[in-house]
Amino acid sequence: MSGDTQAMAKQKVTGRPSIFVREWFADYLWDLFCPGCQTPVVARIVAEALDELEIGDKALMVGCVGCGGILIGGFDLDRVSPAHGRGPDVATALKRIYPGSIVFTVQGDGDCIAIGSSALVGALTRAEKITIIMVNNTNFGTTGGQLGPTTIVGQVTTTSPEGRKPESEGYPAHAAELAATFKGVAYSARGSLHTPASYQKTKGYIKTAFQRQIDNVGTSFVEVLTACPTNWHLSPVKSLEYIAEKIIPEFPLGEFRNVSHIE
Numbered sequence: 001m002s003g004d005t006q007a008m009a010k011q012k013v014t015g016r017p018s019i020f021v022r023e024w025f026a027d028y029l030w031d032l033f034c035p036g037c038q039t040p041v042v043a044r045i046v047a048e049a050l051d052e053l054e055i056g057d058k059a060l061m062v063g064c065v066g067c068g069g070i071l072i073g074g075f076d077l078d079r080v081s082p083a084h085g086r087g088p089d090v091a092t093a094l095k096r097i098y099p100g101s102i103v104f105t106v107q108g109d110g111d112c113i114a115i116g117s118s119a120l121v122g123a124l125t126r127a128e129k130i131t132i133i134m135v136n137n138t139n140f141g142t143t144g145g146q147l148g149p150t151t152i153v154g155q156v157t158t159t160s161p162e163g164r165k166p167e168s169e170g171y172p173a174h175a176a177e178l179a180a181t182f183k184g185v186a187y188s189a190r191g192s193l194h195t196p197a198s199y200q201k202t203k204g205y206i207k208t209a210f211q212r213q214i215d216n217v218g219t220s221f222v223e224v225l226t227a228c229p230t231n232w233h234l235s236p237v238k239s240l241e242y243i244a245e246k247i248i249p250e251f252p253l254g255e256f257r258n259v260s261h262i263e
């Protein structure tokens, strides 16, 4: 391997995406996120996708309330923090004011499909040319691990100490499948980060979602399953096994809609 190739390979494996704020990650990452949390990994794949598509200079981030929103300080982009659940509304405004920009939200499942469900459905209905990235860790992480719309049946949370029961709490909400039913949605997919292969596949989903926005086709939506070891009361390694064994059977991975043109 030549010196240049070696340097490029090292940058790819250990380097930082160009839009990461080095000092922020060095100073705050370990204070703000629990050990084994995969929320910062979502930031990494989003940043890598923006770099690889060479659209970082046009990107506008809407970092929503919750553990995912904390990441907003780590991106060297123009950024906005909306009120809880209002990410798609704010992204809509930004995209309409700056149509040449690439606008994306990073939202937790509670923010996106519980508190912000009306904003989500509104954006999908209007076919807004934005990208919505929903981080699904099956609970309200920031506020202490309460039951959320994505909590799986039987899962213990602080508000379902005996596990989610369908007779009283119903069944988990499937956001990626829901988004795929809207005619104005160009792309909807669900990925995970529990293996290196799933990391790469999910990055591909996010790149396709951004590409659909670049091509001005319609709304793009990506749900990412992530580990929340603290609220799951599992070690980081056991959390990855839990995703494979319990979460993915409820939330299958893959693309649910992918069109390059909407009639």
Ligand code: SF4
Residues within 6 Å of the ligand: 032, 033, 034, 036, 037, 038, 039, 067, 137, 141, 142, 227, 228, 229, 230, 231
């Ligand atoms: S509560 Fe969960 S999602 Fe939030 S930082 Fe901790 S592990 Fe991550």
